[in-house]
Amino acid sequence: MRIAVIGCGYLGAVHAASMAELGHEVVGIDVDERKVAMLCRGDAPFYEPEFGELLRHSLASGRLSFGTDVADAAGARVHFICVGTPQKHGEYAADLRFVRSAAESLLEVLEPGELVVGKSTVPVGTAADLAAMFGEKVPGSLLAWNPEFLREGFAVRDTLHPDRLVYGLPAGEDGDTAAAVLDEVYGPIVARGIPQVRTDYATAEMVKTAANSFLATKISFINAMAELCEATGGDVKLLADAIGYDDRIGRKFLNAGLGFGGGCLPKDIRAFMARAGELGADQALTFLREVDNINMRRRIRMVELAREVCDGSLLGKRVAVLGAAFKPDSDDIRDSPALNVAAQLQLQGAVVRVTDPAAVENSRREWPHLDYAATPEEAAERADAVLVLTEWKQYRDLDPAAFGEIVNRKRVLDGRNALDRDAWVAAGWSYRALGRRGS
Structure with missing residues (x-):
């Protein structure tokens, strides 16, 4: 099948290469000429395990190509929309400009009988609006919504071996037709018996934001318990x-x-709250505001803990920050707690050096006022405190005895409860973590 993927960022590039891996002829379209040039060369524009190899294999097969002109999508039987939906400046709502622009660009090439498939995370009601536009402008075309559930660090695996497929479909025969086409797109995956949920547009749109809201709530719940543990002397890790x-x-x-x-x-939980308010159902999601508040308080508490460890003042103290990406196995620094903490430490007078296995270059571009190091050893040289803020395996596997020879003071703050506390304490380190007793 000939497939077009509109938008070749993190989601779109992985999806395009994965669809080629499944045997389809795929063209990826993006307006960013530099990104397209990198992809055409087989160079991944972001860090994601397994993606570079998949990209080069798909290009070599001849089934994958990239371009900047939507005209290259002409003749595709299926057109995937994979553009971003960032948070609007100054408000919680999702910015749908890129989704609408991608959809409108498809009007230049879309033909009756072809299927448009939305994968972007959008507010409820977006699919119905786009379906109406396509129905008016290109009668006979169809729209389905097929949300993605990629975890950064596992994106290739999650695309080729998903735990479920969700199809948001129009009613009646059009829905049956769209589902049959999607089953053909995902043929090898469907053949493995992966669970399918076939539903209406609204439910499909809500699945991703509902899932993310549940996960965010679970994370903030245990962090709220960490706050209580700090007040009572309990241990949040044992509680968990x-x-x-x-x-x-x-x-x-x-x-x-x-x-x-x-x-x-x-951004997804904030957009969910905003859309609920627009629909007059804002009270249903008021709990997400506290979920967000708890999450942000963790960053403040980490700065406070660093100050406590540094004898009550950060002024002039050398602090090593291990981790810049928001999670391990990624170079994504969007809304990174680690970088947020590093910047706050610097504002309070600390001499901060940040390191990360994959995200230093991205961090340097977005946070140029911070100082960066290539390795944890370089970052920690003569440090008065070491903060582990992204749980990379490289940091979990550090030898605390050898690492202790580098620093000025053996004080470690485990921002992710990822280290072996007993091993670090045995090596002479003072160990502190959110929600756990110090040593």
Whole structure:
């Protein structure tokens, strides 16, 4: 099948290469000439495990190409919309300019019988509006909404081996036709018996934001428990272990620490609240405001804890920050808690050096006033405190004894509860973490 993917950022590029891997002829379209040139060369414009290899393999197969002209999408049987929906400046609502621009550009090439498939995370009602536009401008064309559930660091795996497929479909025969085309697109995946949910547009649009809101709530819940543990002398890690044995709760996403960031959870829960307000159902999601507040308080508390560890003042103290990406196995620094904390430490007079295995260059562009190091050892040289703020395996595997030879003072703040506390304490380090007793 000939497939077009409109938007070749993180979602679109991974989706395009994955669809080529499934055997389709795929063209990716993006207005960013530099990004398209990189993709055509087989160079990944972002860090994502397995993606570079997949990209080069798909290009070599001849089934994948990229361009900047939507005319290249002509003749595609399916057109995926994979552009971003960032938060609007000055408000919580999602900015749909890129989605609408992508949809309108398709009017130049869309033909009756072709299927447009939205994968972007959008507010409820967007699909119905776009379906009406396509129905008016290109009678006989169809629209489906097929939300993505990619986890950064696992995007290729999540695309080729998803845990479910969700189809938001029009009513009647048009829905059956659209579902049949999507089943053909995902043929090898469907053949494995992956669970499918076929539903209306509104439900499909809500699935991603509802899932992200639930995960954000779970993370903020355990971070609220961390606040209580700090007040009572409890240990949030042991608390999470204990309640995580309950299969109704589960242990995943119960890791207390610096909280969530990135390009999805923060903006998605805010857009969900904004859309609920527009629909007159704002009271249903008021709890998400506290979820957001708890998350932001974690960053403030980490700065306070660093000040406590540094004898009550950060002025002139050398602080190593290990981690800049919002999560490991990614170079994504959008709404990064680690960089937010690093900047606050610097504003309070600390001499801060930041390192990250993948995100230093992105960080340097967006946060040029911070100082950066290539390795944790370089960042920690003569440090008065070391903060682990992104739980990269490289940092979890550090030898605390050898690392202790580099620093000025053996003081570590585990912002992700990721380190082996006993090993670091045994090596002579003072260990502090959010929601846990110090040593």
